[in-house]
Amino acid sequence: MSQRPASSPFRISMRDIARRPGTQRTVSESFPAPAVLGTDVIGVPEGAELRLDVSLESVSEGIWVSGTVMAEAVGECGRCLDEVRQQVAAPVQGLFTVDDVHADDEEGEPEDVFQFDGETVDLEEVVRDAVASELPFTPLCRPDCPGLCDQCGARLADDPDHAHDAIDPRWSALQSLTEEKES
Ligand SMILES: [Zn+2]
Ligand SMILES: [Zn+2]
Structure with missing residues (x-):
């Protein structure tokens, strides 16, 4: 060099x-x-x-x-x-x-x-x-x-309204119940 x-x-x-x-x-x-x-x-x-x-x-x-x-x-x-x-x-x-x-x-x-x-x-x-x-x-x-989405890496400049819906807590409670039954 x-x-x-x-x-x-x-x-x-x-x-x-x-x-x-x-x-x-x-x-x-x-x-x-x-x-x-x-x-x-x-x-x-x-x-x-x-x-x-x-x-x-x-x-x-x-x-x-x-x-x-x-x-x-x-x-x-x-x-x-x-x-x-x-x-x-x-x-x-x-x-x-x-x-x-x-x-x-x-x-x-x-x-x-x-x-x-x-x-x-x-x-x-x-x-x-x-x-x-x-x-x-x-x-x-x-x-x-605006950089990249910290959750999925999407370019925010292409998609200014980009957002991730928070999972409804009631739905996630139900989901974990179902998972318990299955296991
Ligand atoms: Zn840039
Ligand atoms: Zn994202």
Whole structure:
């Protein structure tokens, strides 16, 4: 899972602008997601198109990346289990630094700071974080999805008046009498 082949579409060579503060370049590319981006309940499926529009700017610490990632996430409604599709347009932002990312790291890993080897930025993590931050914890097919009947599992959206009659207590008493006779 953590293997990143050299051919990863997220890896972008910075040789032309690295160590030349003030220079910049834009990247506008669409490519199939090499792996799922998201969670178990909703995510951009592997192979789905990702649209990446970022500007890469050479700064004294390394490379400053900012832009947008767009994709369609697919998931499951947390109430009725129907498919949920959601357009994601997430802001991407991060500093790729040649300095040690963990140098003055006392309160956990700093956000939006990534390691840069001086030659290639790997946007996978920053894009992954950006997409994840736009996805709901509990996807819903619609905000007022009524979910499923807790007794029979029927979809309540299809049948708003769905109800189960409570068994008449007199009838159930009679029924248990009959059962006693039979046994
Ligand atoms: Zn639903
Ligand atoms: Zn039911």
